[in-house]
Amino acid sequence: MAKEPLRTDYAGELSAARIGDTVRLAGWVAKRRDHGGVVFVDLRDVKGIVQVVIDPDAIPAAHELRMEYCISVVGEVRARMDGTENPDMPTGAVEVGVAEVTILSASDPLPFMIDDRADTEELIRLEYRYLDFRRPPMAAALRARGAAVHAMRTTMAEAGFLEVETPTLIASTPEGARDMLVPSRLRQGDFYALPQSPQLFKQLLMVGGVDRYYQIARCYRDEDFRSDRQLEFTQLDIEGSFWTAADVQAMIEKAVAASVKAVRGVELPIPLPKLTYAEAMDRFGSDKPDLRFGMEIVDVSSVFAGTEFKGFGGALESGGVVRGINAGALGFSRSGLDGLVSDAQALGAKGLAWLVLEEDGTWRSPIAKFLSEAELAGLVERFDARPGDTVLLVADMAKVAGAVLGPIRLQLGKPEGHEHLAFTWVTDFPVFDVHDDGSLAPAHHPFTQPVSLDDMVERPETAIAQAYDLVLNGSELGSGSVRIHDPEVQAKVFEVLGISHEEAQSRFGWFIKALRYGTPPHAGFAVGVDRLLAILLERDSIRDVIPFPKTQRGIDPLTASPTRVTDLQLRELGIDLRPEVKARLTEQAPGD
RNA sequence: GGGAGCGUGGUGAAGCCUGGAGUUCACGCCGGCCUGUCAAGCCGGAGGUCGCGGGUUCAAAUCCCGUCGUUCCCGCCA
Numbered sequence: 202m203a204k205e206p207l208r209t210d211y212a213g214e215l216s217a218a219r220i221g222d223t224v225r226l227a228g229w230v231a232k233r234r235d236h237g238g239v240v241f242v243d244l245r246d247v248k249g250i251v252q253v254v255i256d257p258d259a260i261p262a263a264h265e266l267r268m269e270y271c272i273s274v275v276g277e278v279r280a281r282m283d284g285t286e287n288p289d290m291p292t293g294a295v296e297v298g299v300a301e302v303t304i305l306s307a308s309d310p311l312p313f314m315i316d317d318r319a320d321t322e323e324l325i326r327l328e329y330r331y332l333d334f335r336r337p338p339m340a341a342a343l344r345a346r347g348a349a350v351h352a353m354r355t356t357m358a359e360a361g362f363l364e365v366e367t368p369t370l371i372a373s374t375p376e377g378a379r380d381m382l383v384p385s386r387l388r389q390g391d392f393y394a395l396p397q398s399p400q401l402f403k404q405l406l407m408v409g410g411v412d413r414y415y416q417i418a419r420c421y422r423d424e425d426f427r428s429d430r431q432l433e434f435t436q437l438d439i440e441g442s443f444w445t446a447a448d449v450q451a452m453i454e455k456a457v458a459a460s461v462k463a464v465r466g467v468e469l470p471i472p473l474p475k476l477t478y479a480e481a482m483d484r485f486g487s488d489k490p491d492l493r494f495g496m497e498i499v500d501v502s503s504v505f506a507g508t509e510f511k512g513f514g515g516a517l518e519s520g521g522v523v524r525g526i527n528a529g530a531l532g533f534s535r536s537g538l539d540g541l542v543s544d545a546q547a548l549g550a551k552g553l554a555w556l557v558l559e560e561d562g563t564w565r566s567p568i569a570k571f572l573s574e575a576e577l578a579g580l581v582e583r584f585d586a587r588p589g590d591t592v593l594l595v596a597d598m599a600k601v602a603g604a605v606l607g608p609i610r611l612q613l614g615k616p617e618g619h620e621h622l623a624f625t626w627v628t629d630f631p632v633f634d635v636h637d638d639g640s641l642a643p644a645h646h647p648f649t650q651p652v653s654l655d656d657m658v659e660r661p662e663t664a665i666a667q668a669y670d671l672v673l674n675g676s677e678l679g680s681g682s683v684r685i686h687d688p689e690v691q692a693k694v695f696e697v698l699g700i701s702h703e704e705a706q707s708r709f710g711w712f713i714k715a716l717r718y719g720t721p722p723h724a725g726f727a728v729g730v731d732r733l734l735a736i737l738l739e740r741d742s743i744r745d746v747i748p749f750p751k752t753q754r755g756i757d758p759l760t761a762s763p764t765r766v767t768d769l770q771l772r773e774l775g776i777d778l779r780p781e782v783k784a785r786l787t788e789q790a791p792g793d
Numbered sequence: 794g795g796g797a798g799c800g801u802g803g804u805g806a807a808g809c810c811u812g813g814a815g816u817u818c819a820c821g822c823c824g825g826c827c828u829g830u831c832a833a834g835c836c837g838g839a840g841g842u843c844g845c846g847g848g849u850u851c852a853a854a855u856c857c858c859g860u861c862g863u864u865c866c867c868g869c870c871a
Contacts, residue, residue: 232832234830234831235830235833236827236828236829236830236834237826237828238827238828238829239827239828239829239830240830241829241830241833243831252830254829256828257828267822268821281829285829285830287830287831290831293831310803310821310822311804311821311822312803313803313805314804314820314821316820318819318820318832319804319805319806319819319820320805321804322800322804322805323863324863324864325804376871377870377871378869378870378871379870422870423870424869424870425870427866427870428864428866430870634871644871645871741865742864742865752862752863752864753863753865754862754863756862
């Protein structure tokens with residue numbers, strides 16, 4: 202006799218078309234309604250839920266079923282009795298009259314409910330992540346993530362890209378983020394680092410003539426957590442030779458559009474809009490502007506040229522600007538407006554001027570009496586102000602004005618959730634960030650091609666790099682650049698970045714050597730898959746789209762990692778814990 | 794490194810401000826009844842060191858200090 206299949210059909214796929222068929226289903230008890238004389242079980246499998254009906258007189262085990270028991274049933278698909286159809290469930294027209302029930306695996310009482318009526322504390326969800334996966338939001342997130350990554354792979358492969366794996370045990374290059382380190386047993390005292398990105402390896406692939414590379418790459422950065430940052434995260438990483446930044450962006454747009462289609466089922470209009478870094482900073486006070494709403498920063502310096510008002514005149518004379526936003530009909534009380542002033546001061550502003558346009562066309566504001574009629578009229582015109590609108594002004598250096606108005610714009614205008622998607626490229630990033638003390642720090646990794654090497658040397662504060670970010674709803678999704686392919690240029694860039702020749706050789710000598718063997722011009726990009734998914738699924742944290750994430754302290758509550766290791770393990774690695782660390786560990790109960 | 798929120802039977806919430814008996818609600822769990830429910834219903838029951846430690850007080854879930862955990866933010870993330 203042929204062995205019977207463990208499952209002939211999916212519970213969630215039964216419909217009136219199958220009435221009369223005998224099926225074997227397997228899944229979990231999502232709900233049990235025991236009426237004594239008849240028992241209803243909502244049987245859930247990966248495809249959905251169907252009601253099965255059990256006669257306990259025929260099958261006494263019906264009363265033993267409990268939540269989340271894993272069971273198998275054999276029965277006949279039948280139409281529900283008149284008036285008992287359930288239009289709220291996809292399979293609600295039918296039910297399965299059960300002839301046989303097998304308890305495949307019982308379940309302990311659950312630590313939390315599988316249905317999503319109540320949100321359970323995340324720590325407990327993570328401790329029982331396997332149960333969390335049975336809940337609709339997480340099940341949906343897993344499927345969406347799989348679909349998005351599949352769409353990316355399909356898109357890249359069809360465009361002729363080769364998927365190549367790069368190592369996860371590499372050499373530490375101590376700049377950028379802190380490296381995750383792995384001690385070597387075979388060379389005690391030496392350490393591998395986990396890659397912050399496959400950057401140099403994918404460039405080596407270009408040297409090697411791979412031409413078009415992609416990878417769904419795991420990356421590691423040992424920095425503090427945020428709702429959009431984990432120690433390990435995933436990027437769609439691409440690189441290509443003999444193409445331009447525009448080519449890279451067009452390819453990324455295809456892959457992202459395919460993901461959006463896979464997750465949201467909508468066509469993303471491409472090409473995506475572009476802003477330069479300078480525009481983004483001027484108009485939105487951010488290098489990752491949220492373009493879902495307006496409230497743009499307006500420069501009204503010209504309105505106040507020659508003003509009598511010292512608060513603004515002083516700032517303009519010392520090379521500053523007067524900029525502001527029309528926050529619309531805020532309807533804030535005096536204390537609410539004062540709160541904005543405090544927020545602005547916390548952001549580094551000397552002050553924040555607020556003006557509310559009254560119905561009669563006059564401005565209500567503590568500074569109105571210092572401003573001329575022409576200035577007041579100019580504000581109405583420049584901000585396109587309507588009665589009830591609140592205009593907020595900052596007079597300071599342009600950088601400060603943006604740093605203050607950008608966050609306030611978000612605070613007052615940022616939409617809840619991510620129903621609407623507003624992608625934008627931000628291009629022409631500077632080579633250097635200028636710190637408050639005037640010092641320069643490289644804004645990108647040192648393999649980024651500057652637009653002009655001369656500018657970079659002679660005017661580093663304003664030099665532009667061939668670097669670009671992809672931004673979605675005010676979140677940085679990824680970044681890329683045209684890379685340096687000329688070893689002489691690379692050497693010069695290291696020099697300007699303050700990396701000595703010796704230092705560059707010891708850290709990147711192997712890479713610089715590679716550049717000397719006929720390196721093609723190349724460029725690439727990397728998209729943060731976790732961030733993209735979180736926004737597409739409107740989740741507040743990337744933890745909700747990462748199957749097994751860690752908490753803010755870097756702990757996995759399920760496996761309890763990171764853990765202590767035995768003395769033997771440490772000895773094999775040639776590692777001794779520092780005395781103060783040892784002391785702290787012995788204070789705590791071992792294995793604690 | 795800094796700021797803020799949260800921590801109450803297995804789960805979610807209320808109680809805390811304004812101290813007075815481990816009090817309440819929903820779900821779950823255990824037992825009983827029940828043949829058409831679909832958040833089934835009805836009856837009964839078990840289950841908590843109010844994160845932990847210290848302080849104030851006649852009295853602390855409640856006020857104060859510390860600490861741990863967790864979340865959000867600043868720093869950090871080339």
